[in-house]
Amino acid sequence: MLQNMRKSLYRCDICGKSTTRSAALDSHKRTHTEEKPFQCDICGKSFCQNSVLTTHKRIHTGEKQVHCDICGKSFSNGSALIVHKRVHTGETPYHCNICGESFSESSCLAKHRCFYTKEQLFHCDTCGKSFSSSNYLTSHRHIHTGEKLFYCDVCGKSFSENSNLTTHKRIHTGEKPFHCDICGKSFSVSSSLVGHKRSHTGEKPYHCDICGKSFSLSNHLTRHIRIHTGEKPYECDVCGKSYSDRSALMNHKRNHTGDKPFPCDICGKSFPTNSRLNRHRRIHTGEKPFHCDICGKSFSLNCELTSHKRIHTGETPYPCFLFLCVNLLLMKQLDEQSCSLCFSRLWVRLVSQIKS
Numbered sequence: 001m002l003q004n005m006r007k008s009l010y011r012c013d014i015c016g017k018s019t020t021r022s023a024a025l026d027s028h029k030r031t032h033t034e035e036k037p038f039q040c041d042i043c044g045k046s047f048c049q050n051s052v053l054t055t056h057k058r059i060h061t062g063e064k065q066v067h068c069d070i071c072g073k074s075f076s077n078g079s080a081l082i083v084h085k086r087v088h089t090g091e092t093p094y095h096c097n098i099c100g101e102s103f104s105e106s107s108c109l110a111k112h113r114c115f116y117t118k119e120q121l122f123h124c125d126t127c128g129k130s131f132s133s134s135n136y137l138t139s140h141r142h143i144h145t146g147e148k149l150f151y152c153d154v155c156g157k158s159f160s161e162n163s164n165l166t167t168h169k170r171i172h173t174g175e176k177p178f179h180c181d182i183c184g185k186s187f188s189v190s191s192s193l194v195g196h197k198r199s200h201t202g203e204k205p206y207h208c209d210i211c212g213k214s215f216s217l218s219n220h221l222t223r224h225i226r227i228h229t230g231e232k233p234y235e236c237d238v239c240g241k242s243y244s245d246r247s248a249l250m251n252h253k254r255n256h257t258g259d260k261p262f263p264c265d266i267c268g269k270s271f272p273t274n275s276r277l278n279r280h281r282r283i284h285t286g287e288k289p290f291h292c293d294i295c296g297k298s299f300s301l302n303c304e305l306t307s308h309k310r311i312h313t314g315e316t317p318y319p320c321f322l323f324l325c326v327n328l329l330l331m332k333q334l335d336e337q338s339c340s341l342c343f344s345r346l347w348v349r350l351v352s353q354i355k356s
Contacts (some may be wrong), residue, residue, distance in 0.1 A: 043149045045138075059150070059162050071177075087177050087190070099205060104190065111136070112218070143233075155261055171262065171274070191217065 010025040011018045014032045019025045027049050030036070036046035038053040042060045047053045055077040058064065064074035066081045070088045075081045083105055086092070092102035094109040103109040122137040123130045126144045131137045142148070142160035150165040151158045154172045159165045167189050170176070176186035178193040182200050187193045195217040198204065204214035206221040210228045215221045223245045226232070232242035234249040238256045243249040251273050254260070260270035262277040266284045271277040279301060282288070288298035290305040294312045299305045310316070 090181070101205070157261070174265075191219075195220075 009018075009020065010022050012025060012028055012032075014029070017028060019028060030048035034048075036048050038047045038050050039045070040047075040053060040056055040060075042057070045056065047056060058076035064076050066076075066078050067074045068081060068084055068088075070085070073084065075084060086104040092104050094103040094106050095101070096103075096109060096112055098113070101112065103112065124137060124140055124144075126141070129140060131140060139161050148158035148160050150160070150162050152165060152168055152172075154169070157168065159168065170188040176188050178187040178190050179185070180187075180193060180196055180200075182197065185196060187196060198216035204216050206215045206218050207213070208215075208221060208224055208228075210225070213224065215224060226244040232244050234243045234246050235241070236243075236249060236252055236256075238253070241252060243252065254272040260272050262272070262274050263270045264277060264280055264284075266281070269280065271280060282300040288300045290299045290302050291297070292299075292305060292308055292312075294309070297308060299308060
């Protein structure tokens with residue numbers, strides 16, 4: 001009896017949750033008040049629990065105390081290891097009660113739900129943009145401050161979030177830990193795998209409420225909406241040019257820096273973007289992934305396929321009137337005083353001068 005009384009001795013007066021220790025109740029209450037008294041002396045980030053601060057500091061020190069017993073990968077905390085293991089098991093324990101889609105992380109589910117509920121609880125006091133979680137807001141604020149605390153020890157590139165650094169490092173290591181169980185294709189980030197799987201199912205759950213177009217990934221919808229709004233939130237600090245998505249800005253900035261961080265592992269040639277590297281690799285591999293659905297001919301580039309298809313359709317989208325005038329004049333099929341194609345005496349005069 002006494003033991004049961006002790007178990008419910010400390011009760012939260014906001015939500016009614018009970019704890020056995022007063023310290024645990026104080027820690028719990030900070031989830032309501034958003035108080036964060038524990039501050040990192042390296043980057044200044046604050047936390048509601050001292051244990052979370054201790055875990056956070058390992059990001060700066062590089063300390064990784066827990067290891068995956070399947071692949072040997074190391075992590076700074078146990079929760080990150082638990083999430084990682086779902087890559088191997090395929091477990092997705094967080095389910096959307098609206099559409100039934102499942103996720104390996106609760107944060108991914110929370111972000112997904114926002115597209116249905118439109119609930120945005122955390123607001124940026126600089127630009128007014130709203131977010132579904134405080135973590136997303138913290139990440140967003142780095143856009144305004146330009147703060148990048150996480151550095152790649154291979155190429156020196158810096159990032160505002162440790163998760164972005166982790167993803168970036170896979171460019172150097174070639175690691176692709178996310179595998180499609182349908183076709184076996186591998187990806188460096190889980191979101192790419194989720195989007196890829198929809199190429200098999202044809203699922204496009206994200207709809208534009210302006211034009212009705214549908215997308216397989218939420219970030220594709222976000223980029224698409226900017227076509228309607230004209231929004232270009234990513235501005236180059238060198239020349240002032242603006243872009244609708246961050247990757248386009250990063251690619252543009254390499255025009256100024258000359259940075260080419262994507263080397264070919266076969267010949268060593270480097271490229272400013274991963275897409276250009278992928279195109280280049282097809283020279284070595286002979287891969288031709290773009291197929292004509294009329295004659296079956298294959299091409300290494302999509303633009304080559306587009307040009308090829310005009311052989312079948314007869315499409316000639318790029319007229320050159322001067323070129324036509326020159327050829328007709330040389331064949332003596334065009335009067336030198338006027339041109340029936342472009343109705344311009346000027347072109348004919350120019351061609352006559354060239355001919356003479």
